[in-house]
Amino acid sequence: MKVASTETGFDVETVRKDFPILSRKVNGYPLVYFDNAATSQTPQQVIDTIVDYYSRYNANIHRGVHSLSQEATDAYEQARLKIRKHFNAAKSHEIIFTAGTTHAINLVASGFSALIKEGEEVIVSALEHHSNIVPWQMLCEKTGAVLKVIPMNDNGTLNMNEFQNLLSEKTKLVFVNHVSNALGTVNPVKEIIEKAHGVGAAVLLDGAQAAPHIKADVQELDVDFYTVSAHKMCGPTGVGVLYGKEEWLKKLPPYQGGGEMISTVTFEKTTYADLPHKFEAGTPNICGGIAFGAALDYMNGIGFEKIAAYEHELLDYATVKLLEIEGLRIYGTSEEKTAVISFNIGDLHPYDIGTIIDKLGVAVRTGHHCAQPVMDYYKIPGTVRASFAFYNTKEEIDIFIEAVKRAKNMLS
Known part of the structure; x- marks a missing residue:
């Protein structure tokens, strides 16, 4: 996957080479790992x-x-x-x-x-x-x-x-x-x-x-x-x-x-x-x-300031793309937030969306995320949560968006 340049000048292509798991395939598709809030991936240096x-x-x-x-x-x-x-x-x-x-x-x-x-x-x-x-x-x-x-x-x-x-x-x-x-x-x-x-x-x-x-x-x-x-x-x-x-x-x-x-x-x-x-x-x-x-x-x-700036770039990009999907609602719209997006599409169950996009190689978290009172506040069973890290890319976000659209079409 060719990685485009970033607005912040972050060298994500070099960073990705440090993470061997990012080169694997899931269900025949390149892995897109957006479950970083649950656990991050491990660079070769730590391994x-x-x-x-x-x-x-x-x-x-x-x-x-x-x-x-x-x-x-x-x-x-x-x-x-x-x-x-x-x-x-x-x-x-x-x-x-x-x-x-x-x-x-x-x-x-x-x-x-x-x-x-x-x-x-x-x-x-x-x-x-x-x-x-x-x-x-x-x-x-x-x-x-x-x-x-x-x-x-x-x-x-x-x-x-x-x-x-x-x-x-x-x-x-x-x-x-x-x-x-x-x-x-x-x-x-x-x-x-x-x-x-x-x-x-x-x-x-x-x-x-x-x-x-x-x-x-x-x-x-x-x-x-x-x-x-x-x-x-x-x-x-x-x-x-x-x-x-x-x-x-x-x-x-x-x-x-x-x-x-x-x-x-x-x-x-x-x-x-x-x-x-x-x-x-x-x-x-x-x-x-x-x-x-x-x-x-x-x-x-790498530098935490560089990491934060690049992850915010990913967050902004994904937010805009997701909101183009009709019926999609993002939960948690504070001006101050990290690179996490929790969302639902209409009355589609988040588990069903997560299961379908996994078949396309995209890993997200679904459910109440061990924060059931938050879900009770919104009166929902859970959300789809996409969480980004500094080794993710806009190209992966594009793949994720297309997978979500495909899931929506299959479930609607």
């Missing part, structure tokens, strides 16, 4: 890092005196430093390796169950992924705290006036996604953090959907907790990060007990290790952490 680990220095970390263990430990801790630098955390021990964003959110929720009291309040937004709803419901059921919800507007933004009305001296925690996974809306997180801090509440941002597109500065945001998953950022599945301010991480009790997270153990008394090991019980995903560092190296080598 090579994974192979190198298992080929040359696969060993357990932190406890071994032999050379392989020391090499693995050095590489793993170097990855932690890369992540600290990328998100501009003040200290490397504020970076906690997790199994992903969901694990990180549950870690914080579990910790706060020991700190929050009956009648105190927790605020989430109507735009949340289920992983940023269910843990807080469980927390409230366990503690007697009250869950409140920031309502959304028809364009997929949050009602900030209502958020202000929800805040009070009872508010102890505020949890919102930086970017909506279902709609692509970029939330006004700086304002949310400032207002929440104004009443003494802590703030956790679910950064899973933001991190591939926005280089968040946790100190500039002044956020208390920030979570990400490597597999959204060209890295492997099964690894992610929780950033937490040191003062908060020291307050939270350990999430899991086991090896690595202890200082001393007797049958009478156990004392816990210092940060970050207090929250990293057991053998971690060593290779995953190292590969996450390599993925950040790769994306920073």
